[in-house]
Amino acid sequence: MKNMWILCLLVCLSCKDTSEPKNEIASETANNIEVSDVELEVFDYDGLENFLSSKTEKIYVVNFWATWCKPCIKELPYFEAINETYDDVEVILVSLDFPSKYESQLKPYIVEHQLKSQVVALNDVDANTWIPKVDKDWTGAIPATVIFSQNKRQFYERSFNYDELESEIKQFLK
Amino acid sequence: MKHTLKTIVALVVVVALSSFAYVGKGHGYHIGDIATDFELENIDGNKVSLADFDDAKGFIVVFTCNTCPYAVAYEDRIEALNKKYEDQGYPVIAIMPNNTDVKPGDNMEAMKARAKAKGFTFPYLMDEGQKIYPQYGATKTPHIFVLQKSSEGNVVKYIGAIDDNYQDEKAVNTRYVEDAVDALIEGKEIQEKQTRAIGCSIKV
Numbered sequence: 531m532k533n534m535w536i537l538c539l540l541v542c543l544s545c546k547d548t549s550e551p552k553n554e555i556a557s558e559t560a561n562n563i564e565v566s567d568v569e570l571e572v573f574d575y576d577g578l579e580n581f582l583s584s585k586t587e588k589i590y591v592v593n594f595w596a597t598w599c600k601p602c603i604k605e606l607p608y609f610e611a612i613n614e615t616y617d618d619v620e621v622i623l624v625s626l627d628f629p630s631k632y633e634s635q636l637k638p639y640i641v642e643h644q645l646k647s648q649v650v651a652l653n654d655v656d657a658n659t660w661i662p663k664v665d666k667d668w669t670g671a672i673p674a675t676v677i678f679s680q681n682k683r684q685f686y687e688r689s690f691n692y693d694e695l696e697s698e699i700k701q702f703l704k
Numbered sequence: 705m706k707h708t709l710k711t712i713v714a715l716v717v718v719v720a721l722s723s724f725a726y727v728g729k730g731h732g733y734h735i736g737d738i739a740t741d742f743e744l745e746n747i748d749g750n751k752v753s754l755a756d757f758d759d760a761k762g763f764i765v766v767f768t769c770n771t772c773p774y775a776v777a778y779e780d781r782i783e784a785l786n787k788k789y790e791d792q793g794y795p796v797i798a799i800m801p802n803n804t805d806v807k808p809g810d811n812m813e814a815m816k817a818r819a820k821a822k823g824f825t826f827p828y829l830m831d832e833g834q835k836i837y838p839q840y841g842a843t844k845t846p847h848i849f850v851l852q853k854s855s856e857g858n859v860v861k862y863i864g865a866i867d868d869n870y871q872d873e874k875a876v877n878t879r880y881v882e883d884a885v886d887a888l889i890e891g892k893e894i895q896e897k898q899t900r901a902i903g904c905s906i907k908v
Contacts, residue, residue: 669844671902
């Protein structure tokens with residue numbers, strides 16, 4: 531039954547993704563959400579580190595992505611769905627878009643796809659220093675994801691489909 | 705008959721498992737390993753192998769592509785590396801590792817067009833069948849492997865990034881690849897043998 535529900539959710543999401551962009555624009559106008567309204571927080575790694583340690587009982591899912599990264603974009607709806615579905619899970623989307631693309635690419639993407647998860651941007655060129663701090667095994671390819679709770683932490687340098695992501699989340703919910 | 709079937713099943717399992725290990729992460733080269741040679745098609749239609757370069761003392765092998773913004777950001781710097789080091793015995797050999805069905809923008813025609821537009825003076829090779837990058841352990845573009853010739857083969861001396869600032873060449877503090885190749889030329893120890901950088905995952 532639960533699977534059915536998820537299926538429905540995915541179908542809804544995929545509809546939302548592909549159908550009638552006109553409607554989206556209409557609702558954006560109705561809600562007055564425009565690109566200029568998007569307040570994007572930009573951090574260097576020291577600033578981002580706050581998002582990489584647990585402060586509450588929640589399970590945190592930190593996904594490193596960029597608008598130009600096809601496999602990232604493909605899996606983004608699954609992260610959004612997890613964020614919607616599980617009250618105990620908080621998804622944070624860390625954009626690695628180039629700063630020159632924040633206005634022209636990233637913010638329009640956030641508006642167009644009505645991203646509900648928190649989106650922050652990481653602007654720190656010294657990747658050789660910060661990548662191993664995220665995880666010692668990360669070679670630097672994206673997409674990459676960290677899932678952590680107060681007593682468990684797992685890093686993934688890979689893509690997910692919904693079921694794969696959910697089954698990882700469930701390991702943390704046990 | 706039953707026995708034969710069992711053998712076949714066992715073989716299939718072994719092949720499946722080994723091919724999985726073959727592309728799996730963490731199975732690439734480490735510093736000091738001997739890098740495999742290859743015979744890959746260049747944008748000029750010729751096949752290129754490391755063995756073709758009689759005068760080379762080593763190689764700057766760059767896994768790169770047309771479509772990744774990080775790779776694009778480094779195109780001019782890859783060309784500059786070849787200009788600087790080809791004559792000193794360390795030519796750049798660029799290899800495009802992506803599956804071109806997934807990334808048509810990286811197919812041979814697109815590679816030719818990009819190389820022409822950017823005036824690449826180095827070989828830009830297609831990893832046909834995606835057999836070479838997993839052996840090296842490349843996971844992303846750009847991903848650099850500096851090799852040094854020895855009597856045993858081409859020894860992996862450096863793995864990682866080109867420098868420490870993909871956004872702005874003028875703001876670069878450390879030129880990892882140049883430092884590595886300079887050290888090899890001078891017969892010194894490479895200070896930073898492995899570095900990391902963000903890049904686009906290789907498309908399979």
